[in-house]
Amino acid sequence: MAKPHVTMEVGNDGVAVVTLVNPPVNALAIPSKYLLLPLSVLTINLRFFFVIDCVEFDGDAVIAGLKEKFDEATRRNDVKALVLTGKGGRFSGGFDINVFQKVHATGDISLMPDVSVDLVVNTIEDCKKPVVAAVEGLALGGGLELAMGCHARIAAPKTQLGLPELTLGVIPGFGGTQRLPRLLGLSKAIEIMLFSKPIMSEEGKKLGLIDAIVPSQELLKVSRQWALDISERRKPWLRSLHRTDKIGSLSEAREVLKAARQQAKKIAPNVPQHQACLDVMEEGIIHGGYNGVLKEAKVFKELVMTETSKGLVHVFFAQRMTSKIPKVTDVGLKPRHIKKVAVIGGGLMGSGIATAFIVSNIHVVLKEINSEYLQKGTKTIEANVRSLVTRGKLTRDKADKALSMLKGALDYSDFKDVDMVIEIVRTEKTSAQAILDLMTVGKTIKKVPVVVGNCTGFAVNRAFFPYTQSALILVHLGVDVFRIDKLISSFGLPMGPFQLQDLSGYGVALAVGKEFANAFPDRTFQSPLIDLLVKDGRNGKTNGKGYYIYEKGSKPRPDPSVLPVIEESRRRANIMPNGKPINITDKEIVEMILFPVVNEACRVLDEGVVVRASDLDTASVLGMSFPSYRGGIVFWADLVGPKHVYDSLKKWSQRFGDFYKPSKFLEERATGGIPLSAPASSSSGSRSRM
Numbered sequence: 277m278a279k280p281h282v283t284m285e286v287g288n289d290g291v292a293v294v295t296l297v298n299p300p301v302n303a304l305a306i307p308s309k310y311l312l313l314p315l316s317v318l319t320i321n322l323r324f325f326f327v328i329d330c331v332e333f334d335g336d337a338v339i340a341g342l343k344e345k346f347d348e349a350t351r352r353n354d355v356k357a358l359v360l361t362g363k364g365g366r367f368s369g370g371f372d373i374n375v376f377q378k379v380h381a382t383g384d385i386s387l388m389p390d391v392s393v394d395l396v397v398n399t400i401e402d403c404k405k406p407v408v409a410a411v412e413g414l415a416l417g418g419g420l421e422l423a424m425g426c427h428a429r430i431a432a433p434k435t436q437l438g439l440p441e442l443t444l445g446v447i448p449g450f451g452g453t454q455r456l457p458r459l460l461g462l463s464k465a466i467e468i469m470l471f472s473k474p475i476m477s478e479e480g481k482k483l484g485l486i487d488a489i490v491p492s493q494e495l496l497k498v499s500r501q502w503a504l505d506i507s508e509r510r511k512p513w514l515r516s517l518h519r520t521d522k523i524g525s526l527s528e529a530r531e532v533l534k535a536a537r538q539q540a541k542k543i544a545p546n547v548p549q550h551q552a553c554l555d556v557m558e559e560g561i562i563h564g565g566y567n568g569v570l571k572e573a574k575v576f577k578e579l580v581m582t583e584t585s586k587g588l589v590h591v592f593f594a595q596r597m598t599s600k601i602p603k604v605t606d607v608g609l610k611p612r613h614i615k616k617v618a619v620i621g622g623g624l625m626g627s628g629i630a631t632a633f634i635v636s637n638i639h640v641v642l643k644e645i646n647s648e649y650l651q652k653g654t655k656t657i658e659a660n661v662r663s664l665v666t667r668g669k670l671t672r673d674k675a676d677k678a679l680s681m682l683k684g685a686l687d688y689s690d691f692k693d694v695d696m697v698i699e700i701v702r703t704e705k706t707s708a709q710a711i712l713d714l715m716t717v718g719k720t721i722k723k724v725p726v727v728v729g730n731c732t733g734f735a736v737n738r739a740f741f742p743y744t745q746s747a748l749i750l751v752h753l754g755v756d757v758f759r760i761d762k763l764i765s766s767f768g769l770p771m772g773p774f775q776l777q778d779l780s781g782y783g784v785a786l787a788v789g790k791e792f793a794n795a796f797p798d799r800t801f802q803s804p805l806i807d808l809l810v811k812d813g814r815n816g817k818t819n820g821k822g823y824y825i826y827e828k829g830s831k832p833r834p835d836p837s838v839l840p841v842i843e844e845s846r847r848r849a850n851i852m853p854n855g856k857p858i859n860i861t862d863k864e865i866v867e868m869i870l871f872p873v874v875n876e877a878c879r880v881l882d883e884g885v886v887v888r889a890s891d892l893d894t895a896s897v898l899g900m901s902f903p904s905y906r907g908g909i910v911f912w913a914d915l916v917g918p919k920h921v922y923d924s925l926k927k928w929s930q931r932f933g934d935f936y937k938p939s940k941f942l943e944e945r946a947t948g949g950i951p952l953s954a955p956a957s958s959s960s961g962s963r964s965r966m
């Protein structure tokens with residue numbers, strides 16, 4: 277018999293304790309064992325289906341269980357009041373995100389249960405008996421929304437409370453857009469939702485979201501008593517949706533919403549959920565909470581079906597998938613405890629890594645080749661730590677402790693008692709234990725480790741090398757640099773390729789260019805531009821003069837005086853057909869820059885440099901700031917369509933040369949109608965560097 281996912285115990289005091297039981301986060305549904313299919317199977321392009329055996333979906337079992345227990349408690353004469361809680365020290369991580377993925381894979385929105393009115397309004401909030409939420413650990417998304425439907429909320433210290441739904445491309449769908457502003461005011465509610473920024477129970481108590489904070493061991497006792505006190509009218513019986521005291525007047529609310537809309541335009545220009553969230557809140561303010569709940573449910577379902585939600589949900593799971601490495605994490609190994617590490621090299625990367633370790637309580641031996649470099653590295657680390665203090669992310673005491681954990685070294689004698697020396701790329705000789713230890717330590721310092729094989733540029737820099745190359749080709753074909761940058765920013769990257777070059781410095785561009793030209797001479801464009809820029813006294817942001825002008829306190833401005841330098845470079849490269857600038861649409865510019873990246877990503881997949889396609893998605897989002905709402909480079913290419921990518925590259929290769937020539941992997945996938953993200957066995961000849 278299947279284990280129940282919601283339990284109920286009625287005590288002698290007449291309080292029924294209803295408990296969510298769905299480890300690890302008490303998600304509101306159940307991930308049936310049959311749903312635990314390889315992720316790649318579930319995330320593939322809808323135009324291509326693998327046959328999936330035994331897919332059984334038990335999507336709303338937790339929700340159905342809750343309703344059943346509440347109905348029973350309401351009926352029973354021996355129950356005076358209810359307490360809703362979660363097992364295992366975590367109230368609930370919200371609605372089961374696997375269900376979103378299932379809806380995306382099938383296109384069947386009816387899998388999404390109608391919970392908001394039926395469960396939260398009718399069953400919990402309008403229950404004839406008082407209900408108190410006893411929250412601990414975390415109450416996120418639908419979890420917090422259930423708690424807000426209760427008549428009071430008692431929390432353990434340091435409980436995380438938030439509505440992060442916008443990070444999944446949707447809005448809260450169990451009444452959160454209506455109850456949160458009613459409990460803690462419109463401005464704060466907007467901040468929590470728009471920025472998906474959780475608060476701690478201590479702040480929640482100050483703001484009115486939480487009624488009392490009690491030690492974990494007293495949580496149930498106090499909650500039971502609170503529920504009885506409400507039933508005996510010693511404490512108020514409050515329904516959040518009916519409250520209006522924190523909303524303010526209509527004109528005040530409209531002002532707040534207007535400002536929030538402007539802010540949303542800036543922080544999330546390309547996605548629909550931020551504006552939709554504000555619209556739904558406004559509906560509730562004008563027409564009442566219940567109407568707000570109805571509109572919220574409708575908009576929620578519309579948003580679930582968008583490409584934004586598909587991309588973001590993919591990224592959620594892809595990121596977690598990186599910690600599942602075949603023959604490493606599935607062979608019963610245990611990570612070793614790492615107390616002290618050695619970092620070789622105190623440059624930008626080494627000092628950053630060392631900082632992350634010492635602030636996570638891990639001793640570091642920083643090795644450099646001479647005392648000048650060592651001093652520089654140590655100073656950078658000190659500055660990093662002090663900046664964390666200035667930004668309020670670390671207390672002064674913790675900063676001092678962190679710095680005391682750093683030791684400089686010029687030879688290897690201090691390495692004798694370290695647990696780990698940072699080497700970060702997997703070769704044939706790397707043991708499973710070493711990879712597991714590195715992944716664990718990576719998580720300790722709050723990074724997302726992605727295991728990659730060895731090749732020039734590894735996974736991400738290798739895949740994104742053609743990004744700058746193709747942008748340079750376009751410039752030499754006569755396209756304006758600033759137009760390119762603007763289009764790439766509008767696509768969703770934080771900045772275009774030329775502003776990025778200014779930021780990282782031309783030295784980096786020259787050094788990286790040489791490496792790639794050696795490794796892949798058949799697909800490298802030898803641009804004279806960087807040399808000319810340097811000769812013209814430009815070094816990007818470092819000296820305030822590049823493609824843009826950099827002045828303290830103002831945004832980078834395009835520098836018209838760079839145009840003659842570009843003209844000279846065009847003259848030298850001489851690649852414009854008939855010596856004339858090409859005519860090209862905005863869409864083509866974006867595609868001509870990103871499709872070569874997809875092409876290189878295909879080679880990375882074909883060579884087995886990453887474990888799975890979704891790892892490259894995660895790395896492109898976290899390492900290259902590829903927009904997460906587009907799901908990562910491979911996911912995006914699958915949405916655009918491998919055939920379109922292939923046909924375009926083929927056309928450009930005929931016109932502009934071999935740089936654009938489609939790879940064998942892309943050709944096979946595109947002509948066979950197979951998504952790029954499908955596992956290696958779906959096409960012949962894939963290799964592995966792992």
Ligand SMILES: C[C@H](O)CC(=O)SCCNC(=O)CCNC(=O)[C@H](O)C(C)(C)COP(=O)(O)OP(=O)(O)OC[C@H]1O[C@@H](n2cnc3c(N)ncnc32)[C@H](O)[C@@H]1OP(=O)(O)O
Pocket residue numbers: 300301303304369370371372373374414416417418419421440441444447448449450452593596597
């Ligand atoms: C209608 C409603 O308004 C809609 C919603 O509620 S949408 C859901 C809103 N909730 C969220 O966005 C929370 C998402 N989860 C998280 O942020 C984090 O998982 C967490 C803070 C809860 C826990 O973090 P952490 O302890 O680091 O564990 P983490 O590795 O992320 O998660 C543990 C496992 O739980 C799963 N999980 C976490 N939250 C989940 C959820 N809401 N649904 C399904 N699975 C979930 C993860 O996929 C992971 O599975 P795995 O072990 O098989 O990889």
